[in-house]
Amino acid sequence: MTKLRRLSLTAYEAPLCETVVDCPQPQGSEVLIRIDRCGVCHSDLHMQDGYFLLSEGKRLDVRAGRTLPFTLGHEIAGTVESTGPEAKDIKPGAKYAVYPWIGCGKCAACTAGEDNLCSTNRHLGISIDGGFASHVLVPHPRYLIDYAPLSPSFAGALMCSGLTAYSALKRLREHAARGPALLVGMGGVGMMGLSIAQALFLHAPIVADIDAGKRETALKAGAAAAFDPSDPEARRALVKSTGGGVFAAVDFVGSEKSLAFASGALAKGGKVVVTGLLGGNFSTPVAMFPLKAMTIEGTLTGTLAETIELMALARSGKIDPPPMTERPLGEAQAALDDLRQGKVVGRVVLAP
Numbered sequence: 001m002t003k004l005r006r007l008s009l010t011a012y013e014a015p016l017c018e019t020v021v022d023c024p025q026p027q028g029s030e031v032l033i034r035i036d037r038c039g040v041c042h043s044d045l046h047m048q049d050g051y052f053l054l055s056e057g058k059r060l061d062v063r064a065g066r067t068l069p070f071t072l073g074h075e076i077a078g079t080v081e082s083t084g085p086e087a088k089d090i091k092p093g094a095k096y097a098v099y100p101w102i103g104c105g106k107c108a109a110c111t112a113g114e115d116n117l118c119s120t121n122r123h124l125g126i127s128i129d130g131g132f133a134s135h136v137l138v139p140h141p142r143y144l145i146d147y148a149p150l151s152p153s154f155a156g157a158l159m160c161s162g163l164t165a166y167s168a169l170k171r172l173r174e175h176a177a178r179g180p181a182l183l184v185g186m187g188g189v190g191m192m193g194l195s196i197a198q199a200l201f202l203h204a205p206i207v208a209d210i211d212a213g214k215r216e217t218a219l220k221a222g223a224a225a226a227f228d229p230s231d232p233e234a235r236r237a238l239v240k241s242t243g244g245g246v247f248a249a250v251d252f253v254g255s256e257k258s259l260a261f262a263s264g265a266l267a268k269g270g271k272v273v274v275t276g277l278l279g280g281n282f283s284t285p286v287a288m289f290p291l292k293a294m295t296i297e298g299t300l301t302g303t304l305a306e307t308i309e310l311m312a313l314a315r316s317g318k319i320d321p322p323p324m325t326e327r328p329l330g331e332a333q334a335a336l337d338d339l340r341q342g343k344v345v346g347r348v349v350l351a352p
């Protein structure tokens with residue numbers, strides 16, 4: 001029998017360990033995927049810790065409902081190994097990216113196509129076993145997405161960082177028609193956002209990052225201008241250069257300072273979408289909502305329909321892949337450690 005090799009979470013706040021079990025036989029509509037590549041994401045660090053930091057030392061515990069050992073990893077691309085009897089039109093040997101944000105299929109969110117917001121979800125690598133492994137079991141072929149001619153590493157990255165950026169930018173389409181969008185935070189998701197924004201919007205985006213190197217990289221990648229939000233004059237300069245502020249902004253950082261900067265740069269009628277999870281509180285005079293006709297909205301990953309749209313955009317060559325480093329699956333913990341220490345540029349991708 002084929003063995004399933006995994007780098008498992010066996011305890012929170014502890015290094016991953018290799019565990020080996022018999023490979024599951026796909027039942028019903030299930031598909032067994034042999035993993036080619038699985039990206040390492042910041043949220044894997046939070047899963048390993050068992051919490052997200054909210055603010056002032058407060059934590060959001062995310063350990064509930066997960067039995068250990070557990071397999072992290074949600075940026076998966078792989079090859080069909082075998083299928084259950086009801087998995088139609090799927091052939092062994094075919095290559096797919098795997099949409100990981102799978103819902104229960106029954107609740108109001110799932111019925112509206114928002115599996116990513118399902119509260120009794122089956123998100124791969126979050127609620128059920130994911131991709132730091134040789135194989136993963138996918139509940140239904142509808143979650144498998146063709147990605148040729150892209151690389152499996154890029155296809156995997158589109159499932160989380162790419163999708164998050166795309167979903168945020170889609171919510172700003174009408175606003176971004178009025179002038180350049182502001183993208184705050186040029187990390188992995190932000191850089192993907194910069195590339196997607198150039199494919200979706202008429203105007204080249206303006207970026208903001210406290211790191212000079214990241215601002216430089218963003219300018220080379222097509223940003224119209226770059227600001228340093230730690231400079232006390234930056235907000236005023238940005239508002240002046242845009243003739244009164246931006247109508248569309250994404251906060252890819254998600255901290256008190258980043259959201260203050262993004263919302264402070266808005267023109268009347270402007271909107272900020274927040275995707276970042278860094279932590280912190282945000283406060284503003286309530287009167288600013290009507291006075292500036294301001295919208296602040298959050299988004300969490302994206303829907304299956306958005307993933308299919310994004311994949312079509314990427315397959316047509318309109319999105320640049322982020323810089324990617326491949327490492328063997330056995331180095332999963334070292335890859336997480338490097339990410340935690342801020343040593344990673346772009347994406348790290350594990351290859352079983």
Ligand SMILES: [Zn+2]
Binds near residue numbers: 041042043074160161
């Ligand atoms: Zn992720």
Ligand SMILES: [Zn+2]
Binds near residue numbers: 107118
């Ligand atoms: Zn649901």
